[in-house]
Amino acid sequence: MSQNTTASSYNYAYLDEQTKRMIRRALLKAVAIPGYQVPFAGREMPMPYGWGTGGVQVTATVIGPSDTLKVIDQGSDDTTNAVSIRQFFEKTADINTTEKTKDATVIQTRHRIPEETLTEGQILVYQVPIPEPLRFLEPRETETRKMHALEEYGLMHVKLYEDISRHGHIATTYAYPVKVNGRYVMDPSPTPKFDNPKMDNCAALQLFGAGREKRIYAIPPYTKVQSLDFEDHPFEIQSWDQDCALCGSTDSFLDEVILDDKGNRMFVCSDSDYCQSRQDNSMSPSVEHTLSQASQMQSVNSEASK
Amino acid sequence: MYVAVKGGEKAIKNAHRLLAEKRRGPKEIPELSIAQIKEQLSLSVSRVMAEGSLFDEDLAALAIKQARGDLIEAIFLVRAYRTTLPRLAYSLPIRTDKMSVERRVSATYKDLPGGQILGPTFDYTHRLLDFDLMETTEDNLSEESSEDTESQKSEIDIHTPEVVMPRVLGGLLNNEGLIQAETLPENEEEHPVGDLTREPLEFPVDRDQRLQNLARGDEGFILSLGYSTQRGYARNHAFVGEIRLGTVSIEIQPSELGFTIDIGDLEITECETVNQFQGSKTEPPQFTRGYGLVFGQNERKAISMALVDRALRAKEMGEEIVAPAQDEEFVMSHSDNIQATGFVEHIKLPHYVDFQAELGLVRRMREEQQNTPTQQTQTQQAAE
Numbered sequence: 001m002s003q004n005t006t007a008s009s010y011n012y013a014y015l016d017e018q019t020k021r022m023i024r025r026a027l028l029k030a031v032a033i034p035g036y037q038v039p040f041a042g043r044e045m046p047m048p049y050g051w052g053t054g055g056v057q058v059t060a061t062v063i064g065p066s067d068t069l070k071v072i073d074q075g076s077d078d079t080t081n082a083v084s085i086r087q088f089f090e091k092t093a094d095i096n097t098t099e100k101t102k103d104a105t106v107i108q109t110r111h112r113i114p115e116e117t118l119t120e121g122q123i124l125v126y127q128v129p130i131p132e133p134l135r136f137l138e139p140r141e142t143e144t145r146k147m148h149a150l151e152e153y154g155l156m157h158v159k160l161y162e163d164i165s166r167h168g169h170i171a172t173t174y175a176y177p178v179k180v181n182g183r184y185v186m187d188p189s190p191t192p193k194f195d196n197p198k199m200d201n202c203a204a205l206q207l208f209g210a211g212r213e214k215r216i217y218a219i220p221p222y223t224k225v226q227s228l229d230f231e232d233h234p235f236e237i238q239s240w241d242q243d244c245a246l247c248g249s250t251d252s253f254l255d256e257v258i259l260d261d262k263g264n265r266m267f268v269c270s271d272s273d274y275c276q277s278r279q280d281n282s283m284s285p286s287v288e289h290t291l292s293q294a295s296q297m298q299s300v301n302s303e304a305s306k
Numbered sequence: 307m308y309v310a311v312k313g314g315e316k317a318i319k320n321a322h323r324l325l326a327e328k329r330r331g332p333k334e335i336p337e338l339s340i341a342q343i344k345e346q347l348s349l350s351v352s353r354v355m356a357e358g359s360l361f362d363e364d365l366a367a368l369a370i371k372q373a374r375g376d377l378i379e380a381i382f383l384v385r386a387y388r389t390t391l392p393r394l395a396y397s398l399p400i401r402t403d404k405m406s407v408e409r410r411v412s413a414t415y416k417d418l419p420g421g422q423i424l425g426p427t428f429d430y431t432h433r434l435l436d437f438d439l440m441e442t443t444e445d446n447l448s449e450e451s452s453e454d455t456e457s458q459k460s461e462i463d464i465h466t467p468e469v470v471m472p473r474v475l476g477g478l479l480n481n482e483g484l485i486q487a488e489t490l491p492e493n494e495e496e497h498p499v500g501d502l503t504r505e506p507l508e509f510p511v512d513r514d515q516r517l518q519n520l521a522r523g524d525e526g527f528i529l530s531l532g533y534s535t536q537r538g539y540a541r542n543h544a545f546v547g548e549i550r551l552g553t554v555s556i557e558i559q560p561s562e563l564g565f566t567i568d569i570g571d572l573e574i575t576e577c578e579t580v581n582q583f584q585g586s587k588t589e590p591p592q593f594t595r596g597y598g599l600v601f602g603q604n605e606r607k608a609i610s611m612a613l614v615d616r617a618l619r620a621k622e623m624g625e626e627i628v629a630p631a632q633d634e635e636f637v638m639s640h641s642d643n644i645q646a647t648g649f650v651e652h653i654k655l656p657h658y659v660d661f662q663a664e665l666g667l668v669r670r671m672r673e674e675q676q677n678t679p680t681q682q683t684q685t686q687q688a689a690e
Contacts, residue, residue, distance in 0.1 A: 049648030171662035
């Protein structure tokens, strides 16, 4: 694959400047109307729809040579698609990349918000598959746009209420709907609801790009983001009985890793940078023990992949 | 080092290397040339150009080679290239009535001005494997057929230069006023022809955007939708008024010059269908139209497109919308195979964060169910 030689024949950050201007206009509108889905003329990107083309277009539009980019997928910098997108920008935008949340000026993410609190000046770019929070209640775009315009969100509340009457609690665990700035109901992309509180009053600018559906929306810094709930059934986030087996964190989102076929499993941080930096800061003996357990597990994995 | 996909960077590099090897295949077999693909797999090239929305036979052939013959992957390569190209000018509308015709048939008239020309078609072949093609020879044309070609050549030549070949639905049927007129846009300055690649899709849409969407849409999807209209889902019996295949010239008119410039030729397939219409309060009973146009040679797509176009005109005809093929949101949102393949295949990407959230929920719900068996049955009964 001679992609290195072809990269120079494309414009900076792949998109032509006219396209970037069009996207910037959409972004400005999105920031001006928090949570409102702005239609934009999304372009074909050299990666498939559904793989982050919306996020990539937003990142390509806001990024400049002085930026430092971090790309995560499921919280990790080293999942294959995150690697692929990071390499795309290294190639086409000639920027510095990092895995450290605090060093990044632009963070593109799929399905997670970093555990570390984001700061002013940072931009978090979300990849969004289905931008419409009402889509699974009403498949027609003409209808859902009308519902947003009229602030007609009764259907969503009925759905949440039906969850409670059936299960005793709201049975939505990710892509949990939020109300932005007291006006628009918004899909936070398929992040676990664990991450919803991080969106509220966040110091960083949050931009959302849905490439296939051709929609952009945004949450400006320090905007109120409220997860939908009821007075007698307040919103709550997931919690685990275990701590992270690697860094001992008690307050991060944990992934379950299956160790063997006998039902043994461990729980580790989904945010790999957060986990790593905690491990670097405090190396306790008990952690080392689990680390060796983990490396055993890895050798099992590599056996399996052979 | 706990994430199973750690090492993604190295794995991707190896995957690319393997892919390059697979694409080339065994070294003792000669490599395919772009010219071979372009000239001998020309119908694949047609499809890639049509759904890739870029008329360039060489690039389409290159994409087919690079994609190992996966046409949707090839279409994707062409689309991702095309989207970066600047718009230099907008051409004048092409004139299909001035087409240099290679094939032209009408199913509504036995004979008609300009005649029926079969051209290069599979239509009347028997689908028997031709085992002679197993061997590559200098010239696969048998003696007999080459003689035929000689004798026909002079006849074909009569048609290829500028011979008047009026369009069936334009010039012939319309004379009697039996078919609905095709209205031109009244003011293109104020209502320019839509372009889905430059403007986001917003419903409801006009016919120009629908036709653009269908022309770029997946052949299989459009075929199945067209088929569904024939089987009773929005039944509207269609006749093929005309199919024509050939080349048309593209002209531009730079505003500073005031005259037109011919900038090249385009091979296209055009289909117009004639459909029944019972009439409405304002319109007398008459025939209505469906229209299909695709790059290159692809009648299957052109006919299907015309069927779906007609079905999608239900609203303007005042017909009841009862079937998927009449529903513009359904058709247009799902016709693009690059969007479809990307989104369908993205579910192979890691989803363990979301799955973890679901795991927790299912465990919690099972636990709750086991703890309160009586209450559960009660609520179930209440629900029923």
